[in-house]
Amino acid sequence: MLNVKPSWKNWQLLTEQGRHIWAFKPMSNDINRHLQNADNISEQEIRLAAEDFKFDKQVNPNSGDKVFRSAALESNFQPFSGEAPVLTNPDQQKLADSIIKGINYFASLQSADGHWAGDYGGPLFLLPGLLIASYVTSTPFPKAHQEMMKLYLFNHQNADAGWGMHIEGESTMFGTVMQYVSLRLLGVDKEEPALVKAREWIKTNGGAAGIPSWGKFYLSILNLYDWQGFNSLFPEMWLFPKWLPIHPWRYWCHSRMVYLPMAYCYAQRIKMPENPLILSLRTEIYSENYAEINWPQQRNKVCAKDSYTVLSPILKWMNLFTNSYEKIRSTWLRKKATNYILRYLNAEDQQTDYINIGPVNKVINSICIWQAYGAESEQFKQHVARWFDYLWVAEDGMKMSGYNGSQLWDTAFSARAILESDLGLLFPGIVQKAYQFIDHSQIKAEHPTHAEFFRHPMIGSWPFSTAENGWPVADCTAEGLSASLAIHESGLVKPTIEESRLQQAVDIILSYQNKDGGWATYELSRAPKWLEKLNPSEVFADIMIDYSWTECTAACVISLIEIQQTYPDYKTAELKQSISTGLAFILKKQRQDGSWYGGWAVCFTYATWFAVEALSKAKAKGYYNDVTLAESLQKAAVFLLGKQKIDGGWGETFKSCSKLVYTEAVTSQVVNTAWALLALMLIKEVDITVINAGINFLQSRQTADGDWEQENISGVFNYNCMITYANYRNIFPIWVLNRYYKVTMQG
Numbered sequence: 001m002l003n004v005k006p007s008w009k010n011w012q013l014l015t016e017q018g019r020h021i022w023a024f025k026p027m028s029n030d031i032n033r034h035l036q037n038a039d040n041i042s043e044q045e046i047r048l049a050a051e052d053f054k055f056d057k058q059v060n061p062n063s064g065d066k067v068f069r070s071a072a073l074e075s076n077f078q079p080f081s082g083e084a085p086v087l088t089n090p091d092q093q094k095l096a097d098s099i100i101k102g103i104n105y106f107a108s109l110q111s112a113d114g115h116w117a118g119d120y121g122g123p124l125f126l127l128p129g130l131l132i133a134s135y136v137t138s139t140p141f142p143k144a145h146q147e148m149m150k151l152y153l154f155n156h157q158n159a160d161a162g163w164g165m166h167i168e169g170e171s172t173m174f175g176t177v178m179q180y181v182s183l184r185l186l187g188v189d190k191e192e193p194a195l196v197k198a199r200e201w202i203k204t205n206g207g208a209a210g211i212p213s214w215g216k217f218y219l220s221i222l223n224l225y226d227w228q229g230f231n232s233l234f235p236e237m238w239l240f241p242k243w244l245p246i247h248p249w250r251y252w253c254h255s256r257m258v259y260l261p262m263a264y265c266y267a268q269r270i271k272m273p274e275n276p277l278i279l280s281l282r283t284e285i286y287s288e289n290y291a292e293i294n295w296p297q298q299r300n301k302v303c304a305k306d307s308y309t310v311l312s313p314i315l316k317w318m319n320l321f322t323n324s325y326e327k328i329r330s331t332w333l334r335k336k337a338t339n340y341i342l343r344y345l346n347a348e349d350q351q352t353d354y355i356n357i358g359p360v361n362k363v364i365n366s367i368c369i370w371q372a373y374g375a376e377s378e379q380f381k382q383h384v385a386r387w388f389d390y391l392w393v394a395e396d397g398m399k400m401s402g403y404n405g406s407q408l409w410d411t412a413f414s415a416r417a418i419l420e421s422d423l424g425l426l427f428p429g430i431v432q433k434a435y436q437f438i439d440h441s442q443i444k445a446e447h448p449t450h451a452e453f454f455r456h457p458m459i460g461s462w463p464f465s466t467a468e469n470g471w472p473v474a475d476c477t478a479e480g481l482s483a484s485l486a487i488h489e490s491g492l493v494k495p496t497i498e499e500s501r502l503q504q505a506v507d508i509i510l511s512y513q514n515k516d517g518g519w520a521t522y523e524l525s526r527a528p529k530w531l532e533k534l535n536p537s538e539v540f541a542d543i544m545i546d547y548s549w550t551e552c553t554a555a556c557v558i559s560l561i562e563i564q565q566t567y568p569d570y571k572t573a574e575l576k577q578s579i580s581t582g583l584a585f586i587l588k589k590q591r592q593d594g595s596w597y598g599g600w601a602v603c604f605t606y607a608t609w610f611a612v613e614a615l616s617k618a619k620a621k622g623y624y625n626d627v628t629l630a631e632s633l634q635k636a637a638v639f640l641l642g643k644q645k646i647d648g649g650w651g652e653t654f655k656s657c658s659k660l661v662y663t664e665a666v667t668s669q670v671v672n673t674a675w676a677l678l679a680l681m682l683i684k685e686v687d688i689t690v691i692n693a694g695i696n697f698l699q700s701r702q703t704a705d706g707d708w709e710q711e712n713i714s715g716v717f718n719y720n721c722m723i724t725y726a727n728y729r730n731i732f733p734i735w736v737l738n739r740y741y742k743v744t745m746q747g
């Protein structure tokens with residue numbers, strides 16, 4: 001049950017076609033006037049907020065999205081008034097009641113535009129970037145926001161006084177220096193006890209010189225580090241001929257879009273002027289005397305606690321070359337490269353309506369645009385307006401989200417979870433609203449500059465968040481398509497979106513298939529695997545190329561099988577071929593122990609669920625060699641059964657992702673349990689008593705109002721950074737209970 005605190009109510013989420021803006025004491029729902037009261041926070045309100053947003057990270061570093069949820073429940077919650085089935089068997093009745101309660105609770109979190117909003121925090125290096133952008137551009141956040149950000153930063157300090165890369169992580173130099181500097185930029189005194197201890201942490205661990213390269217970048221912008229201590233980003237590489245395997249158009253779009261504005265800042269050596277705070281910080285975060293630091297020697301220095309990937313010898317060698325080039329470089333060529341980059345930045349801003357592809361390039365682009373056009377420029381103002389789209393308020397304070405939200409993704413899953421059994425038909429209004437959002441979010445036009453700036457074609461695709469963000473994602477397209485088909489099949493919506501739009505989605509999915517048979521994230525794999533040797537990040541793995549993933553492949557295969565069931569005549573042979581190579585990819589990825597590694601959520605249970613869903617669907621519809629599929633499913637079952645805990649549940653920690661080894665959580669986790677059960681229920685031979693135990697566990701964990709508690713963090717990217725999916729704790733238990741209902745009641 002939610003223990004609602006008075007000052008939570010000062011914050012209200014305003015939404016419009018998926019857009020999220022948190023407003024402090026708004027006078028209306030007008031999203032454009034959300035800042036009206038943001039500077040009018042009184043001392044008394046600040047003191048109260050400090051009480052009300054006190055958060056004990058030692059209990060659970062994951063907040064439960066209580067600020068958003070308590071407000072949504074208060075305005076939307078209605079006891080279920082439909083016609084629940086009356087069943088003679090008490091266990092079955094209990095099950096039906098629990099599903100209805102679960103959906104009814106979750107329905108009250110749906111926004112008026114049809115999407116599900118939720119906390120998408122987790123990483124701790126995002127808010128500092130934004131605060132640095134705000135500081136160097138002299139564009140402070142309103143007082144109310146600043147206070148909430150401070151609370152968030154303090155709330156996530158670890159017991160050893162440092163901060164991690166993400167909310168569950170052990171302290172790192174990157175995490176600690178970034179939060180420390182952020183708090184100082186927000187005006188916290190250096191004698192504040194929490195900061196005194198943090199400084200000690202920094203100095204005992206070697207000081208800020210050992211911060212990884214992304215930290216070196218941000219500190220350089222602040223004039224807290226010397227650009228000479230930063231390996232060259234060689235801006236001229238953007239002028240390379242396109243056929244070269246190392247031309248950045250081939251990089252994974254997130255790396256490309258982050259290293260692009262970074263290269264601009266590097267080319268311009270953007271750094272803010274010294275001021276008393278900066279001079280003081282130079283004495284606070286280094287173990288050495290700042291003036292005596294030999295900067296070039298710091299380039300490859302990384303604190304042992306941060307190091308996740310090691311720079312390859314090839315990259316070191318290339319750095320030697322590009323760093324030397326800085327001494328002799330041609331001014332003309334540099335100017336040409338910077339002009340090109342600036343044009344590219346403008347294109348990205350326009351294509352995404354200044355949201356940008358993600359939270360990192362959002363921040364760095366803002367700095368570039370400010371430097372290029374000034375604080376008064378229209379472009380910079382547009383950027384600042386979108387800073388707020390990335391902020392989220394929960395009971396641990398105000399954070400920066402890992403994206404502008406997970407709107408489409410959550411909504412597509414929710415619709416499918418609700419419609420898994422006939423009980424979903426008791427919620428027609430919810431499904432109709434979800435459909436409206438899905439319909440609205442499908443991408444309907446190409447940008448005029450899409451080919452020039454290496455964008456994959458996108459008409460017919462779905463993005464992960466909103467139409468405005470508009471970056472198409474392969475598996476989000478698949479989920480959008482699968483959800484649309486499930487909703488059509490339910491008969492709850494009329495009229496449905498035209499067939500031609502479904503075909504466009506199919507065409508896009510086909511266009512995304514890689515030569516290895518799998519599907520990647522936003523684009524095709526555009527470069528050979530050896531390009532990964534140029535990964536300069538030290539803290540993330542596999543960021544250079546868009547690789548094929550089990551989950552993305554499974555989602556695409558599933559949607560193609562489904563479309564074949566509904567529209568058997570559409571590109572029949574091509575789809576069959578594509579499905580079969582996709583299945584071969586999934587089979588190839590299965591590990592010896594029967595599991596699959598998941599790259600985008602925690603972890604083996606996640607990917608194993610996806611793979612089993614695809615393989616079992618293919619088996620049921622006769623798509624592939626039956627024996628091969630059966631064997632693979634058997635192995636998957638053996639793996640999952642071996643991980644079931646004594647209480648009937650499953651639980652993994654984020655270490656599974658970073659260590660690539662199944663790492664059991666102390667307690668069973670509802671989300672992992674739901675994934676494991678969703679998979680096991682599709683494998684015929686699995687003993688029903690095993691499944692019953694898992695289902696009982698999920699029911700026992702459901703709260704009186706139909707929710708489940710927030711447990712461990714569920715999402716991940718690049719192996720090493722975790723990200724929150726606040727709605728997973730509802731979506732997946734609902735989905736699996738509903739599947740159990742379908743299997744046991746509807747046959």
Ligand code: LAN
Binds near residue numbers: 360521
């Ligand atoms: C996401 C979120 C969604 C996710 C899925 C759709 C779940 C996945 O199946 C494919 C990859 C994708 C689209 C994905 C890629 C990486 C993202 C964009 C993120 C995890 C959200 C945030 C992350 C982004 C890279 C964070 C910024 C950090 C950098 C290292 C640039």
